[in-house]
Amino acid sequence: MQRLDETSAHILLIEDESALRLTLGDRLKKEGYAVDHAVDGLAGLEKATASHFDLIVLDIMLPELDGFAVCKRLRSRGVTAPVLMLTARSRTQEKVTGLGIGADDYVTKPFRMAELLARINALLRRVPAARDARSDVHTFGDVRVDLRATEVTRGDQPVELSSREFALLRFFIEHPGLTLSRKELLTKVWGYHAAMFTRTVDVHVASLRQKIEEDPRRPRFLLTVQRLGYKFKP
Numbered sequence: 001m002q003r004l005d006e007t008s009a010h011i012l013l014i015e016d017e018s019a020l021r022l023t024l025g026d027r028l029k030k031e032g033y034a035v036d037h038a039v040d041g042l043a044g045l046e047k048a049t050a051s052h053f054d055l056i057v058l059d060i061m062l063p064e065l066d067g068f069a070v071c072k073r074l075r076s077r078g079v080t081a082p083v084l085m086l087t088a089r090s091r092t093q094e095k096v097t098g099l100g101i102g103a104d105d106y107v108t109k110p111f112r113m114a115e116l117l118a119r120i121n122a123l124l125r126r127v128p129a130a131r132d133a134r135s136d137v138h139t140f141g142d143v144r145v146d147l148r149a150t151e152v153t154r155g156d157q158p159v160e161l162s163s164r165e166f167a168l169l170r171f172f173i174e175h176p177g178l179t180l181s182r183k184e185l186l187t188k189v190w191g192y193h194a195a196m197f198t199r200t201v202d203v204h205v206a207s208l209r210q211k212i213e214e215d216p217r218r219p220r221f222l223l224t225v226q227r228l229g230y231k232f233k234p
């Protein structure tokens, strides 16, 4: 028996073998899922980035872009939908690699439909928890920020931030794409209620840029919005 909230889930199926894509797609639709599909890695990546899916079934051997690359790029673009990988039998390394780059589970080909459906149901049930856990880790460019562990790395090298810099970076990350005035940053990050220390914000932003931007004078992530403040663009 399917629960209503599960049956309405939207699944993206990225698989190049048309027979499997059709069989699987039909079966998922019969189970009540809304199913969209892509026939190669690049198309799958574009679809998964452009709209929301509750789950992505991702084959590893794909034309254009393999499943590993698709999964990696999805995660670095902030797509948090659970990913279920389809791996070839006996390739243990594939499973390990898949889970290491952000896949949530895998099923070995050839699989029994019942097993695949059980895994899909299990992943859909733990979506909220999985989302919470993952939302603590943010990546942009080669920078990785773990908010819960208060760890920042850049290209695998640890980045040392002061607690104020970390608080500032956290605030930017939690408000992506918004223009944040110096006054607001001071109030929210420093707790000051005066607008007289706005230079403080500039100094800290400059320091953060030194640490996380490739070219601090031409920042890609921490942008200046003329006369207004700053904006974080992951």
Ligand code: CA
Residues within 6 Å of the ligand: 015, 016, 017, 059, 060, 061, 062
């Ligand atoms: Ca394939």
